[in-house]
Each structure stands twice: as structure tokens, then as C-alpha cells.
Amino acid sequence: MTTPRQRPAAWVERLAALYSPVVCDVLDKLGRRSQALGPEVRPLFPGARCAGFAVTVLSAPARVLAPEQPYDLQLTAIDSLQPGDVLVSSRCDAAFWGELLSTAARYRGCTGVVVDGYCRDTPAIRAMGFPVFCRGVHPSDSLGRVETVAYNVPVVCAGVVVEPGDLILADEDGTVVVPHDLAEAVLTAAEEKVRGENVVRQKLAEGIGVVEAFRRYGIL
Amino acid sequence: MTTPRQRPAAWVERLAALYSPVVCDVLDKLGRRSQALGPEVRPLFPGARCAGFAVTVLSAPARVLAPEQPYDLQLTAIDSLQPGDVLVSSRCDAAFWGELLSTAARYRGCTGVVVDGYCRDTPAIRAMGFPVFCRGVHPSDSLGRVETVAYNVPVVCAGVVVEPGDLILADEDGTVVVPHDLAEAVLTAAEEKVRGENVVRQKLAEGIGVVEAFRRYGIL
Amino acid sequence: MTTPRQRPAAWVERLAALYSPVVCDVLDKLGRRSQALGPEVRPLFPGARCAGFAVTVLSAPARVLAPEQPYDLQLTAIDSLQPGDVLVSSRCDAAFWGELLSTAARYRGCTGVVVDGYCRDTPAIRAMGFPVFCRGVHPSDSLGRVETVAYNVPVVCAGVVVEPGDLILADEDGTVVVPHDLAEAVLTAAEEKVRGENVVRQKLAEGIGVVEAFRRYGIL
Amino acid sequence: MTTPRQRPAAWVERLAALYSPVVCDVLDKLGRRSQALGPEVRPLFPGARCAGFAVTVLSAPARVLAPEQPYDLQLTAIDSLQPGDVLVSSRCDAAFWGELLSTAARYRGCTGVVVDGYCRDTPAIRAMGFPVFCRGVHPSDSLGRVETVAYNVPVVCAGVVVEPGDLILADEDGTVVVPHDLAEAVLTAAEEKVRGENVVRQKLAEGIGVVEAFRRYGIL
Amino acid sequence: MTTPRQRPAAWVERLAALYSPVVCDVLDKLGRRSQALGPEVRPLFPGARCAGFAVTVLSAPARVLAPEQPYDLQLTAIDSLQPGDVLVSSRCDAAFWGELLSTAARYRGCTGVVVDGYCRDTPAIRAMGFPVFCRGVHPSDSLGRVETVAYNVPVVCAGVVVEPGDLILADEDGTVVVPHDLAEAVLTAAEEKVRGENVVRQKLAEGIGVVEAFRRYGIL
Amino acid sequence: MTTPRQRPAAWVERLAALYSPVVCDVLDKLGRRSQALGPEVRPLFPGARCAGFAVTVLSAPARVLAPEQPYDLQLTAIDSLQPGDVLVSSRCDAAFWGELLSTAARYRGCTGVVVDGYCRDTPAIRAMGFPVFCRGVHPSDSLGRVETVAYNVPVVCAGVVVEPGDLILADEDGTVVVPHDLAEAVLTAAEEKVRGENVVRQKLAEGIGVVEAFRRYGIL
8 A cells, every 4th residue: 555545535525425325336337246334334323424535444352451552553543534534443342432532533534433343432422423333332441452453454344345545435324435446437427326316216206117117217 | 825815904004003012912812922023123213113914025145146137026026015015025135125116115005114134225215204124224236135036925024924915013112913814803902902001001100019010900 | 148238329329420431441440341231232212321229130031931920020029129229130032121110110219221131112111211221122022931030149131240239320332330349439430530531522622632642641 | 836847867966976166166157156055054964965856845933832733834845755855944943853854754765954944863863874954953843933834935045045946965065056947057067177176186286386276277 | 949959860860861852842742842952052072961960050251350269169169069960051251161170070970061151171071071062162261251150049051041950961962951840750751752752763764654654643 | 574573393393282272371371361263263174283373364255256366365375385384364254265275285384274264175175184274164166255355464363363473273172373472481381381280180080179179289
């Protein structure tokens, strides 16, 4: 991951205006059928959604109970966040995230967090409106439970490979990973598909059969 | 399933006025103790509830990635829906249902969908208020992931046999299947039990012990 | 468990003013790192929270379908509840709890229920605002499904040993068990930690890095 | 399933001489990538293997505890077995199979049983050498636990659609379903692939690199 | 559990001569349909089987990492074992048992161990032929992982209530718990059923249909 | 991982002479309590055991169905294997390993494979006696199912961080990871503990109580 990847702000804006199913449909058409995280990763609160460039974290069960440098790499990763970033962590079985980290991440312009693991401080994070996607919540701290082994390396998050700089869209239907080199193509095709769906929706509301609708428009 | 089964509209109305626990209690008394779906099938949004006659779908992992007739039987099943129907699908591990299908099903008078699998387009379906019960949400389309093998055949949904024409009641506490031949008996007994519960609730709020309440009224 | 344990009402009040993560952090520091229930036990409705002294129930799959004394020990346990109690049940796979029991428990001053199992009558319990924490909901009655084997004995609830009289705090982030003999120490230390977090939160909102914040305050 | 399907005895013989991985590889090439049962279905004893034509059973949790006709359809299905049949059952959570049924099935020429559920009488079945593939063993009878809803209908077994008459090969690596209309093509291609693997195996044992081996032979 | 329960050595002998499925069938007939442990508890090595009187242990995740009295109650329980005892432990997620404890338990006449958890030192225990039934194996010690909270109290083991003194039969098909007060009745009925099965087995091997066999003998 | 790590052949020999529980006990004493893989990773056949230096593979669900360079990095990793290596793969849900790869790996001196995933060609691999540890077996090829994202990077395997060059011991009780910098200390302490266990085993066989044995020798 030596060359810095392009990070057009317009990509984040355009992606944020879409929704995860239409992005998945377009990725399916391009032969990328495994880009949606498993359904166990859910929004921490209703209405949470975020889009941005992935900063990846390789999390693991902590190797020592009381490390000399507690939280070490996790904190370095957070301090490195830039506007438009989404923090993405691999599997962990305790709370990787909480309110104070949300406060720090948001200050740096991070647009959200996706973790194949747990979060805590739910009421405060919801009050801030900072979007977090996770397997669930757990009140215990990560110290001595979860360790950050590396960051900005390829990781697997809920069944999907995420590389640093990939585009992430997380909303109520799930989280989808757009590989960096397909970003422009996916955004353009998804914007077009949205227009087609609007037509079909109207026809179905008027009573056309679904067999006929699919025959005529090829969309469902 | 050759003779068409009776479909009194009054049954749907009466069932819709009940709630799933009282229906389960009455089925228990009749020796039908396995009529409630497992707790993994949940309302897609708070307040969702529906009642109606089961139209069943046997879903399965898709056998081919790009079938010649995409969505084939699933669409035929949806076009066949009539007022008062609830669509019920067996286990599948991707999104069986979405917004456009909800639009079409509602147009036909379908009162809701129960799927031992996944759904997508959550915000739009919630905005429509179309009741869906499912294991969760996933943004990927069913095409090449879930296949409809047959419809209006007996299926198993979250641990319960559902035959076409059985009565379904799905609410926040779960989904219960009333076998068609027990419908009248169950409805009548459940309506009566509701009245008994009202008496006990009042007594408990006034401080009677639960041991005493159960001894006196036989209800809890 | 022969000597009755101290039950200062002030403990319940002070605990209710805290939140589960800070209590876990303090317990961690005291070497009690396994006092938070697993994340599968969740509030029945948003905003549910409760604090109090544990009354424990050993639940199990029912041994007989139609016992001579239905619900027997479960009802005795409920009738024994006192103001400031939280009822805590070990693992069960059907609905241990419902609306009528909530009505009775609340009348006796019970402040909430934590069950490593299921609940029913969700809408009514939410309308009452009676806090229940559980694995999920299921519409079937406990009769012939769940049996109360004993009460006020040590039980394991979602991975944590709970002894009668231990302090329980359950909120949106999880449920934590404070061993009775550590109650005063935990309450005092947690109240102090809350003050420290307020300082750090302010600093992070002003842009201090997390590495620096942790170096300076030792809190995250 | 109205026209009886072809049942050449030679197919069973040829399939029995193959092994499940090579059959899966050939099905993959034909675009049928979902024909292997999930890894939870395992041989009941080491060395179990069988091949034959599927007779399917739709199993479900029993609807009544004490049916008027106990075991009804399950027994009819077993009495209908013919030489070269493999009995295949959909998901069930209790023992679908046991020693006495094995004795009867074997008498009729049934070559084995594949059940997405449980079996009992392990020592006796192993002593008979009758091949059973299942999720595990459980000592309780199916009566009042598992019900046969239908037989010789399409079913889903451990994630794979099985139609009556499909070819089944079950061995130590798993169970694969060969759709009836692909049988001849699959058998021929698999027999050929076995020959290619023999060449590569030899080369690898002589020290050729795997990169080179795959480049040269396209097999691994 | 104040009065010592009867412990006829003949019961252990007679039970050891039976097999778990026939004992389950007899318990089913007596309305005790939930006496078999879940299928996740398996023999540690092929051929393991044991019978005896339950000595129960309530296991739990360890509350402290380095207790003042390591292994305390667990060791006391083991030292209390008598000839004909089977040690039964509730759920734990680390190794509750190992070679040295097997050596000590066998010396005291303990006939086997059933744990809803893990074991280690598999090769040595198999070499001794000491029967252990468990969920699996794990190499880590119980110290700081599993704690014995109490012993000779009612516990739940893999879904079944076990009271001290109940009879246990564990073999390759599973583990069944015979309530102490039903022991004589169950043993007698099971011995009789074995004789009936011998007749049916013979008939089925001679080709009688299973429908006919069940009609004639009522056994399957 | 820039400096090559020390690889004394004597370490592999000494480790191979030990067994996983004693190595875990020693790691526990050193505060490294999370070095044993979860119990879901099991030997492919009885008697499998291996020791060596970890070569790590980051596996993931395949991103494309038909990659331009099939198996690419996986094969490069295998061709790089040296005498004394153990190949260790992170989680994957299809067969990562098979007979032909075993043939190639063994030729290069690889002493075994540990995969948090699946294997195929069980009979052939068992016949070769090549030790494989895995979650289970599945007959389908990895192509289009599992992808090698990177190798010789830190990975998480069944809950344990594995760095390239760490020492691995896998036997019937499980798989343990010895961090490279602790190797000498762990080997020495484990060899000593084995001697202590021999004494205690003898005493227990002679009837000493376990309470007394632990008091006297501090070993169990």
C-alpha cells in the first residue's frame, strides 16, 4: 500500500447520497458479489449512516492483560484519521469503541466506524449522532481484551476483504465495500439504477404484475 | 392441497385483534405446542403486525448464478397473492424481500410477509408501513443467492410446519401459525382468554400475590 | 447464604445514577474482569434501565409437561420480592417472563428483571415501563417449557456468577454484577471516574489527540 | 415429479468409484457451485460411504406429541425404498434414524441415509456397516419430536436442493448432489479428471512447485 | 438434599448393561421426555461408556484470575467421590477435566465424568480407558478460567436438570439422566423393551415392512 | 517482519517432544493466557501432531469467482515453505487445503498445516500421514471461494494472533502458539513441568487426595 490512493471528496458525497442495496446490485453486475458485510454488523442506533474511505484496523484478542503501552496502536490509528475516513476493524469480541474515541474521531473528520465487534457508551454516542456499526454492545473496556495488531493493512471484516482506501457505505440495510479501483464505475452505474427503480416503483404502485415489470424493465 | 380451503374474511379480522401470546396459550391447551416460530424471526420495524392466510414459498440457496428465468417462481407467487394473504418463506440466507416486491404485494392486498431469512430496503418498507418479519437485513439481491423451488406446498419456517391456507399472526412477540382446521376453535378460545386476563391484571395491580392469583383464576 | 446481607437503599440509588461501562472499568481495576453479562442479554425496549439487589432463579428446561403444581417455585420467588430487588434468572429457552408477572413484581417494588432467556407481552411491558433485559421474545408460555428448580441460590447468568444480594446494574450497554462485598468500594471509585471522564471528554472535543489524552489523564 | 426418471444401475456403480471432491470440481466447471452439503453433515462412522438415487423426505418438528398414526409417512417412505436408493432428509433436531430402520432399509437395497439431523443406535449401525451421514447422534426417539411431512418432493438438505432421483455421493469429505440431468456429463468428466490428478500427484511428489504444476496442468 | 438417597449397586450394574436409546424410550413413555443431554456432549474416545450415581458440580467462568485457594471446591468434590459415582458438571468454556484428575477419580471408584464443557490430556485419558463425555477438548488449564461454585446441588447439564444421586448412563449415542425416584421402574421397563426389540430386529432382517412391523409390535 | 528470525532446529525437536497442555500451563505462568486456538480447530485424523515455525496466510472469502491468476498467492506461499515450517491460515469457510497441496508441502519439509477453516481429500491425506488441523472437511475446491490476501503477515487464527516465525505445537488436545521471543523460556519450563507431573501422577495412582496433592506439589 505504498502509493497514496486518490481520495476525491466528490466520491464520498455521491456515495452518501446512494443506499447500500443499489450499490450491491451494481457490484453484482460487475462480478463482485461478495462486497456486503454479513448481517451481524448493525447500526448502533436507528438512522445511523456513513460513507467514506476505509482506514483499516486488524484487531485480535489481547495477548497480554496489562500491556506496557495500553491501547497503543489503536490510539495511533485514531490520531491519524482524516476528513472523509471511515474506521473499519476486523473481528473482536469485546468493545473496540466508545464515546471518548467517538469524540476524538469526529473532531478529525472521521465520518463513522464499522467494527466486526462491540461498542459501548451507546446513549452518549447516539446523542452525538456519530454513526457506529457493530455486532452489539458490551460494557467492558477493550484493555486486556482486544488488541490492535496493525492498521492500514488489508483486513477481513464480517466476511469481506477491506483494503485501506476502499470506499465504505453503511446504512440501515448493511455495509458495502466498494473496491477503490471500481469507485467511479460503481457510483455512475448506481446513480443510473436509482432512476430506473423510480419508474418501476411507480408502475408497481399502479398495479402492474411483478412478472410483467421484470420482463419490461429488468429491475426488481 | 387440491380442495381450496375456506377463507372467511372474519377470521383475519378476529385474529388481527388478538396478540400472539394468547393464541399460543390456546394452541398449547389443544396440544399444539409447536406453532410459534423461533425467536430469530423479528419484525423489520417497531409496530409491525399482520394477520392472514399463508401463501407458502419453499426457498433455497440458488442452484445457478444466472438462471435463464431470473426470479421466476418467486414472481409468479407474488402475482398470485390475494387480499388477506400473508407470504411465508422457508429458510434462506440472503434477502428474499425488498421494497419493490412490497409495493406489488400490498397492491394485491397481501397483509404482510414472514421470511426465515433476510430483507432489504428497510427505510422504504418502514415508510410504507408494510409489515415484514425476518431474521435480519442484508443489502444484496436474491438473484443468484436465493431460489424459489416451489410455492403453495408445505414448508418449514423457523421450526414450524406451515401449510397453504393456515392462519398467521405476526406481532412484536413473535409469529404463530394456526392450523386451518383449528381456526374457529382457536379464535373463540383466545377471545375468551383475553377477557380472563383483564380480570387477573386488575387483581395483580391491586396487590394480590401471584400464587394466589394463579390458584384463584388459573391464568398467568 | 444463611446471614441476611446488608441492603442499604443508598447503594441502589447511587448505582442507578451510574452507567454500566464505568462500573465495569472499576471492577476491572479490582481484578474482577468477568462481571458483565454477555451481549446477548439486551433491554426489551429502548431506555430500559434498572438497579437493585439480585434475587436469583435457577431456571431449566421443564422436566414434565404438566406439573402438578404449575409455575410453583417461580411464583413463590415472585411473591417474595421486596423493594429494591432485581430478579435474575439463569438460561432458559422459552419465555420466563410476561406482563402479568411484571404487574405483580412492580407492585412489590421489584425494579427490574434480567433473564438469560425470553420474555413475552412486549407491548404491554413497554407501556408499563417495567425494565426487562432478555435474550429475545417468544410468544409461548413457560408452562411445560421452563421450570424453576430453585431460587436464591448462586446461578450463572449469561456467563457471570450471580449470588443472592449482589448488586445489579442493567442499562443500554449491558448488565453488570457487583459482588456484594465490593459494593461500597465500586460505587465510590465509579463516582470518581465519572468526574475524570468529564474532563477528558472536554479535552477531546477541543481536539487533543487520543495518544496525548491517555498519556495525560490515563482514561479512555 | 410425474415422469419416472431414468435409473441406470451403471450410474450408481460409476459414482461409487469416484470421490466427492472430484465430483464437486466437475460440477463447479458446469456452473453448479452449490451442490455440496454443508460440513455439519458427517459420516456416522469412519469409512462410511454410499452412492445412489435420492428418495427425499421433508422432516419437521412434530406438530403433535402423540399422533394417531405414529411415524406414519416416515415408515411408508422406508417401505417404498428400492435397490440403489439413498434416503435424504431435510433438517430435523432429533433422531430421524436408528438401527431397526437401517435393518429394514438395507433389506430393500437402500445404499445409505443422509439426514440433516440426528441418528441413534450408533454401535449397532456401525456393526452392520450401514452408511449413515448426519449432524450427530441423540438417544431420543423421533416420536413426538420429528414428523415426516411429505416424501419424494424437493427438499433442502444442509443448504442444497435435492430432487427425487438426483444422484447422491456421500463419503468422508462430504455429500454431493448431482442433478439428474447432469449425471452422465458429470460422471464422464470426473472420471477424466481423476486421471489428470494422478499425473500431477506424481509430479508434486517428485518436487515440482505448485505454481509450476498448476501452470502446466491446470489442476490442483 | 438432606436425606441420603438409596444407592443400590445393582442399579449401576443393570443400567450399565442397557443403552441410552432404550432408556430414553422408557422415560418418554413415563412422560419424562427431556432427560437426554444435548448432542454437543460426546464421548472423548470411541467406546467410552459409563453408568452411576450423579455427583453434581456447578461450574462457571472464574471470577478471579488467581484465587487464594486455587481449584478449591473442585478438588473437594473430587476427593468426596465414592465407588459408583459419575461426576457431572454444568456448562463451562474451558477444560474442567484432565489426566491427573482422572487418575484420582478412578482411584476412588468414580466410573466416569460428564461435563458440559471441555477436557484435556486426551491421549493419556484414552490410554487409561477412563470414560469422559464433554463438548470438546482444549489444552488450557481451568485455573482462572473455570470455577466450581458449588457441588452436590441441582445443576443443568446440556439442557437437563441433574440432581445429586440421579442415575446417569452415558454411551456413544448420548447421555441420559434417570431421576432417582424412577430408577427401578425405568430399569425394569427398559430390560423388557430390549427383549421386544430383538424380536422386531429379526423380523425386519427377514424382510417384513416397517409399517407392518410397527403395526404388529408397536416398537421401532 | 524485516529481520529474519532465528530458527533453531532444536526448538522444533524439543517442542515436538512436549504436549499442548503443558505448554499452555507454562505460557499461563508467563502471563500469556490466550495462546491456545479455540476448540473448533481439530486434527483431521487421530494421532495427527506437528511442531514448527509458523508461515502465516491471510485467507478471506474470494472477491471474484474466476480470478485471472487462480490460487495465486496461496501457491506462492506453499512454494516458499522450508523444512520445519507449519502453514497457518486465518478463517475461511471452504476447503483451503487438500491432497495435492499436502504432497507439495511435505516435499518441501513442511511439518503440518493449521487452518481455521476446511480441508478436503481426507482419506488420501490420512494415508500420507500428513498432519492437518482444521474446523472440518468440505469437498468443494477453494477456487472462487477462498482467496489468499497476503502471507507472512500477522494473522488471527481461531482467536490467537500468530506472527511469522512463532512456534506452533498442534496435537490431539489443541494447537498452541509460542511467541518467538519466549521460545527458549517456554521449552525449558515445560520440560521441567513434565517431570513434576510424573511424580504427582504416581502419587494420585497410589491414592493421595487431590486437595493434598495440590497442596504438596502445586501441580494438577
